[in-house]
Amino acid sequence: MSQWEMVFGVHAVEALLRHHPKRVKQIVLASGRQEDRLQSLYELAVQHRIDIDYAERRELDERVDGVHQGVLAYVSPSQIWGEAMLDELLQRLEEPPLLLILDGVTDPHNLGACLRTADAAGVHAVIIPKDKSATLNATVRKVACGAAEVIPLVAVTNLARTLEQLKQAGIWLVGTAGEAEKSIYQHDLKGPLALVMGAEGKGMRRLTREHCDYLANLPMAGSVSSLNVSVATGVCLFEAVRQRKASS
Incomplete structure (x- = not known):
């Protein structure tokens, strides 16, 4: 996944899934008890046929330098306007x-x-x-x-x-x-x-x-x-x- 950017947090990942689903390669959800907001992300990913993986929250903590809220996504590099x-x-x-x-x-x-x-x-x-x-x-x-x-x-x-x-x-x-x-x-x-x-x-x-x-x-x-x-x-x-x- 080194060629992909990492995006984390419920609102940031949801915005990508809703507005730019083709940029999303995979989402990773915290395993265990699923909150409603994570379930909605799961349903969006399924709708757009995006790969879904699960990881322990401890593993997500190690991957992310910040508050991930139980979700991260690997996406194609950002498009900044010229x-x-x-x-x-x-x-x-x-x-x-x-x-x-x-x-x-x-x-x-x-x-x-x-x-x-x-x-x-x-x-x-x-x-x-x-x-x-x-x-x-x-x-x-x-x-x-x-x-x-x-x-x-x-x-x-x-x-x-x-x-x-x-x-x-x-x-x-x-x-x-x-x-x-x-x-x-x-x-x-x-x-x-x-x-x-x-x-x-x-x-x-x-x-x-x-x-x-x-x-x-x-x-x-x-x-x-x-x-x-x-x-x-x-x-x-x-x-x-x-x-x-x-x-x-």
């Missing part, structure tokens, strides 16, 4: 684009959480640089709870160039920065929008910041100076969702 595929996606949209750009988010838990939030907010695609960024792996998929299997993740070679192309396509770039004069609530987020979030601790890189049309802050009322990037992403995205729903 710049050309992003162009096609934007051309097909019949509503104003809502994009999330993560500039150098290297923690796979944060990337997974951002993907989960982006999917919940109806984001059309998440864009990351190919270098200095976490990418799809088993941990990201587990934390994303299935979102990694349905939301396009676009890895670009030159983020600054991609930002410029998005601006040329009429998409406004709003970056988050603690020193920004206006808060996220004071900006118009209803039109074609790409929200740019910086790396943990360091924030956006200089060149990324310079390409943003506007900068916005998140008002902080307590003693903590900043939020985790995935939490800040949720706050900003759902403010955009709120504004869009109010105007429709």
